[in-house]
Amino acid sequence: MxxxxxxxxxxGTLxxxxxxxxxxxxxxxxxxxNDLVVSPHSPAEIGRRCADLGLSVDLYQPFRDFEAVPPDVLAANLRRAERKFDVMEQLGADTMLVCSSVSPDAVDDDDLAAEQLRLLAERAGARGLRIAYEALAWGRFVDTYDHSWRIVRRGDHPALGVCxxxxHVLSRGTDLAAIRTIPGEKIFFLQLADAPxxxxxxxQWSRHHRLFPGQGAFDLTTFLGHVLSTGYAGPLSxxxxxxxxxxxxxxxxxxxAMRSVLLLEEDRLPPAPALTGHAFTELEVSGPELAEALSAMGFTHAGQHRTKPVQLWRQGGARVLLNEGSGQISALAVESADPAASQARAAALHSPALTDVSLPGVAAPDGTAVFFCGNGWLEDFPATGAPEDAGAGITGTDHVSLTQPFDNFDEAALFYRSVLGLQPELPTEFAAPxxxxRSRAVSNAARDVRISLNVAxxxxxxxAPGVPEPQHLAFTSEDVLASARQMHERGAPLLRIPDNYYDDLDARLAPPPELLAALRKYSVLYDRDEGGEFLHFYTRVLGSRVFFEVVQRIGNYAGYGAANAPVRMAAHRRLRLAGG
Amino acid sequence: MxxxxxxxxxxGTLxxxxxxxxxxxxxxxxxxxNDLVVSPHSPAEIGRRCADLGLSVDLYQPFRDFEAVPPDVLAANLRRAERKFDVMEQLGADTMLVCSSVSPDAVDDDDLAAEQLRLLAERAGARGLRIAYEALAWGRFVDTYDHSWRIVRRGDHPALGVCxxxxHVLSRGTDLAAIRTIPGEKIFFLQLADAPxxxxxxxQWSRHHRLFPGQGAFDLTTFLGHVLSTGYAGPLSxxxxxxxxxxxxxxxxxxxAMRSVLLLEEDRLPPAPALTGHAFTELEVSGPELAEALSAMGFTHAGQHRTKPVQLWRQGGARVLLNEGSGQISALAVESADPAASQARAAALHSPALTDVSLPGVAAPDGTAVFFCGNGWLEDFPATGAPEDAGAGITGTDHVSLTQPFDNFDEAALFYRSVLGLQPELPTEFAAPxxxxRSRAVSNAARDVRISLNVAxxxxxxxAPGVPEPQHLAFTSEDVLASARQMHERGAPLLRIPDNYYDDLDARLAPPPELLAALRKYSVLYDRDEGGEFLHFYTRVLGSRVFFEVVQRIGNYAGYGAANAPVRMAAHRRLRLAGG
Known part of the structure; x- marks a missing residue:
């Protein structure tokens, strides 16, 4: 066989x-x-590469959430499918995997599923392609192979078969006998995997995944309130x-651990003063690359520290300090309503105070300095007299993104939650090349302080490339496409995003054609959630591990474009391998 | 609080x-x-150390599977409890955690559970101790906190409360209101953990834990048979x-991956010749330590390679080669009914053949050489003429234990399964210090070839101490206590097992007192399963990463003493820290 x-x-890469x-x-x-989407090579180039290597492209996958939906969703799904058929033709793939739906749009109606899959198969068949329908073990209505086969049989089209x-078959423990009733030519594809x-x-949840209080999702404050109301006087353990x-x-x-229990008795801690924004981010640099990039992005070298070799770069409300050193984000500074009180809370939470520095501050778990700034800190940076750059539309800092040491991810989330009084957002997980x-952000209620934490x-x-992973600083713009255009023109070292990404974006989210064209032209990425839209672009990695991002949040988009992160990671990796 | x-x-260590x-x-x-059991310090010493550090010992835990059992099991459980009360008194701990039972011996009878817990509380109370009963979220009959409280209330003893x-409370989503109905003084202990x-x-199983065919537990051969019977002619993917x-x-x-699909078409592969035992194990050594240890264990330096600086050491059917090198197990050799055919099968399974060696062999995933030996290999080792040592009862080789590189654990299991035709046993997991x-053994049907694979x-x-983890070679003895005594007398570098282990063994398995005394005297460990008993002892780590074990299987004991592995690991670690 x-x-x-x-x-x-x-x-690895594709x-x-x-x-x-x-x-x-x-x-x-x-x-x-996803492997294709992050690739800089067109589907036709990948198809040729496969042929050169003696590989046939036996399947393109996965196509999700197609069947048993209302007419308007069906129309959108057929449009999406046609885009993917285009890709398959270029690849030289003749079979597309369609997984049984997990969509809330789907209804429990085998006749409708069969009718719509038949429609899809007609479109596929007209182009010489085939549809292999697979029952996911966790499909919403279709979760066994015999059920998927009944639907395929009812759909009754030569270009429709099962995968x-x-x-999916063995994890459910479904009886295998019905496999023998399927004609072999209607089994379009066979995928094998074993599993423990x-x-x-x-x-398993208990034995492997418990966390200290404040690191997870449990409401321990309410729980503890109930217990203490009984008069319990033993230890918290x-x-x-x-x-x-x-x-x-x-x-x-x-x-x-101690920090976690101290936080449970929040009322005995010095309160966390309000934070009102990112004051600055300090980067250690070992060459001119970062300063040149900031300059090309429209920043002005506006100030110089009184006594230290530290430069202040500024654009709108975004402030970056450049210091000499090893090429990483060495400090983040937040504006505190009461820096001394912030420092006192940090001390009460056993955070090591920084010494030999002029601002109150503590060391975060990954060693990054965290400073608490009041009004006066800019006085340490007399003006350089450099003419103010007209800028490229950057207005402030959106977030700082720090890849954490493997052992310290949950510790870091708790540190920012307890010491700075930030709230952890929901963790996400994505497949990078x-x-x-795993990614988790912490932010304040006004969302003008955001820190994103990441870990393998x-x-x-x-x-796999490991330590040090890149870190980055994301600026805000109120017109990210204009910012991208200006920075391109000024020669900023922006990251090029492959065309495959935009073809997939078109199939998935169908942005207006003129927007799609602009996104593609300037390598701007796009995401959408219930609250709004997110446009963002990146620079290359500058020096050993730092890069910049510029973002625009439209409406109440809550995330950080995690769906696009693998595209960015693959592009960075390619440049690194190419020595770029 | x-x-x-x-x-x-x-x-770490306790x-x-x-x-x-x-x-x-x-x-x-x-x-x-478990932390106490692996410690070399007595409970009283640990209690004093806690006091010196300003720590109280607030709880001793866990005590499992106590309640709602037939009278004979109750008697054994009470004996076990009294042993643990002894430990608690020395530690200065006044409260013991009793988890709701998961035992097949237990019955669903709250009255019986309450009556037996009351009995336990009477025994505890008489010694000034308390019992905190906790509902595990996966308890067999008692899995919610309100249920555990009803039983405690029914038990009605001052030394009986809930933990x-x-x-356990929040993962079940149980309503918290009932907590307020428990008198605070009946909540003996409060444990806090958060979780995502x-x-x-x-x-999750599908997205994170799939394996290539032959690496897991699925019967893919039967599955594939069903699919092929339909006439399916597409690819295996x-x-x-x-x-x-x-x-x-x-x-x-x-x-x-390729090896896994080739194995699915077993009938197209050269068959795996029968293996009939471990021919030899080769160790690379950089000093006299290993040779001295073998000598003290009763081995004879019986032969010397014709052309290479390789020594043959022998006792009974156990054969060890010592070569010059970096201090690891460099090769394992199995007796094959047809070495050339073994080699042909390995080649068909894409295993890299060894070159520059006189025996047929291939490299295992961790780099260990695997040789296939026929009858003649001993001819390369002319006798040294050294007088044959009377020995210390070693009769052969039980197993070779190899810690695998992190990325190659499943690959190794499949390598031994496919190339050598061994069968993977069930994987186990244990908490080391x-x-x-994770541990998994592969063996032949006669169980005279066994290889144990381990990975963090x-x-x-x-x-945490990482690479290189120790590797070891386990010999068989038909009277392991006698072997241990003789090796002690001969000054072999045996590993000392702490008394706490034997106290716990007594509480858990209650071996006959004279056996327990002998085990303790010679630092022999003990395990038991449905098939039989297992007695075994270890040497220290010799050189950088190798140690020896001597084992005795009584009846059909199937395992490798995994329950005792943490005790051994902690003891080895202590010696390493002490520079021993």
Whole structure:
């Protein structure tokens, strides 16, 4: 039999994956959409590369949430499918995987599902393509292979068949006998995966994933209130089973733990003064690259520290300090209504005060200095007299993004929550080209202080790029497309985003054509949530690990463009490999 | 309120944990039984150390599977409890945590549970101790806090109360209102843990834990048989979402993947010749330590390689080669019914053949050489003429234990399964002092070839000791106590097991007193399963990473003493820290 492998099985860029699959003797590949989207090569180029390597493109996947929907959703889904058929034609892939729907738009109606899948198969068949329908084990209405086969049989079209995936079949424990009733030519594709028997239950949750109070999602304050109301006078005791804590420095973990219980008795702590914005971010630089980039982005070297070799760069409300050093974000400073009180709270929470500095501040878990600024700090930076640049539309700082040491991710979230009084947002997880990444932001209620924390889900080894991961500083603009255009014209080192991203964006979210064209022209990325829209673009990595982002939030977009992060990571990685 | 922390929250030895908790300002600790069991310090010494550090011992835990059992089990459980009360008295702990039962011996009878817990509380109260009963979220019959409170109220004894653990309460989503109905003085203990909201379901299983065919527990051969019977003629395609593979070298992963599909078409592979035992194990040594240890263990330096500086050491059927090098297990050799055919199968499975060696062999994923030996290999080792040592009862090789590189654990299991035709046993997981460890053995049907593979659950960082982890070679003895006594007398560098282990063993398994005394005297460990018993002892780590074990299997004991591995690891770690 011919042997294929899905690109999602392997680490690296799409080019790495194809080369590795060919070298191991595979006959074909399944191209996973995200691998293509982050690639700088067009589908036709990838198709040619596969042919050169002796690989057929056996499947394009996944196409989600298609069937059993109202007419308007169906129309949008068919449009989306046609865009993907375009991609498949260029790739030379003849079969598309359609997963059973998990969408809230779908209804429980096998006849409707069959009718709509038949429609999709007609469109596919007209282009010489086929639809392989797969029952996800967690599909909303269709979650067993025999159910998917009943729908395919009812759809009754030569370009419509089933895809059998051993995981989805065997994880459900469904009887296998019905497989024998499917004509072989209607099994369009066979995917194989093994898995350990796992009992993914509350016991596993308890044994591996507990956290110190304030690091997770439990409402422990209410819980504790109930217990204390009984007159309980024994100790508050932490009992936390956590895979990471089990292998990390116990002295640090114990301080983290103590911080968590101190925070539970919040009323006994000095209150957290209000924070009103990012005062500045300090970067350590070892060459001219960052200053040149800031200049090309419209920043002015406005001030120079009285005694230290520290430059103040400014544009709108965004302030960056450049210091000599090893090329990282060395400090973030927040505007505090009462810096001394902020410092007192930090001390009460066992955070190490910084010494030898003129501002009150503490060290964050990753070693970044966190300063509390009042009004006067700018007085340390007499004007350079440099003419004020007209700028490129940057108005302030949106967020600082810091990749955390593997052992200190939850510690960092608790540090910012307790010491600075910020609120942790919901964690997210996404698949980056070299492994999964977990991300969590902390912010204040006004959302003018935002810090994004990131960590690899598994500590990286020799193959996947590990420490130091890039860090970045995101500025705000009220017209990000104009800012991008101006910065392009000024020669800022902006990051180029591949065309595949925009083709996929068109298929997924269908932005107006003129907006899509502008996004594509200036390598601006786009995201959308219930609250609004998000436009953003990036620079290259400057020096060893810092880059800049410029963002525009339209409406109440709450996130940080995590869906686009893998595209950015792949682009940065490519430049690094190319020595760029 | 007083603040406590369970030792299980922190990494390291019990001494590390106590020092870290005190340094962070905690008032007390919960001592987790396993931390004490692996400690060389007596409970009284630990109690004094806590007092010196200003820590109270607020809880001793866990005591499992006590209540609602038949009379004979109750009697054994009360005996076990009295042993633990002895420990608590020495520690200065006044409260014991009793978790709701998960035992198949328990019955669903609240009256019986209350009556037996009252009995336990009477025994505890007579010694000035208290019982805190906690409902595990996965308890067999008692899994909510209000249920545990109803039983405690019914038990109605001053030394009986509940323990509330926020994880068990909040993970179940139980209404909190009933907490207010519990008198505060009947809440004996409060444990706090936070947790992320996790949906530990088939989707997570699918997205993070898939494996290549043959690495997991699915019966893919049967599944594939069903599919092929339909006439399906498309490709076999692998689709595996796996956190580790996502960040490991794709060229290696692709070869691993190819091996997995080749194994699915077993009938097209050269068959795996029968293996009949371990021929030899080769150790690279850089000093006299290993040779001296073998000598003290009763081995004879029986042969010397014709051309290479390789020594053959022998006792009974156990054969060890010592070569010059960096202090690790460099090769394992199995007796094959047809070495050339073994080699042909390995080649068909894309395993790199070894070159520059006189025996057929391949490199395992961790770099260890695997040789296939026929009858003639001993001819390369002419006798030294050294007088044959009378020995110390070693009869052969039981298993070779190899800690795998983090990225290659599943690859290694598949390598031994496919290339050598061994069968993977069920994986186990245990908590070692510096993090969780996953372990899986592969063996032949006759069980005269066994290889144990181990890996840290998370790649270790700076704090927890990481690479290189120790490797070891386990010999068999038909009277392990006699072997241990003889080796002691001959001055072999045996590993000393702390008394706490034997006190716990007595409480848990109650071996006959004379056996217990002998085990304790010679630092022999003990385990038991449905099939039989296991007695085993260890040497210190010799050189940089190798140690020896001597084991005796009584009846059909199937395991490798994993329950005792943390005791061994802590003892080795102590010696390493002490420079021993």
């Amino acid at each position: 011919r042997r294929s492998i899905a690109t999602v099985c392997l680490s 080019e790495d994956k194809l080369a590795a699959a060919a070298a191991a003797g595979f006959d074909g590949v399944e191209i996973f959409e 059998l995936d051993s995981f 028997r796992l009992h993914m239950d509350v016991l 932490l009992e936390v089973f956590n895979d990471v804590f089990r292998q990390s420095d116990p002295w640090r973990a114990a301080v983290d 070299f492994g999964l990444v 889900l598994l500590r990286r080894g020799g193959w | 007083r603040r406590s922390i369970a030792t299980v929250c922190l990494s 001494e590390d944990k106590l020092a870290a908790a005190a340094a962070a300002g905690f008032d007390g600790v919960e001592i987790f039984e 509330l653990d926020s994880f 909201r996790l949906h530990m379901d088939v989707l 692998l689709e595996v979402f796996n956190d580790v593979f996502r960040q490991s070298d794709p060229w290696r992963a692709a070869v691993d 510096f993090g969780l460890v 659950l998370l790649r270790r960082g700076g704090w």
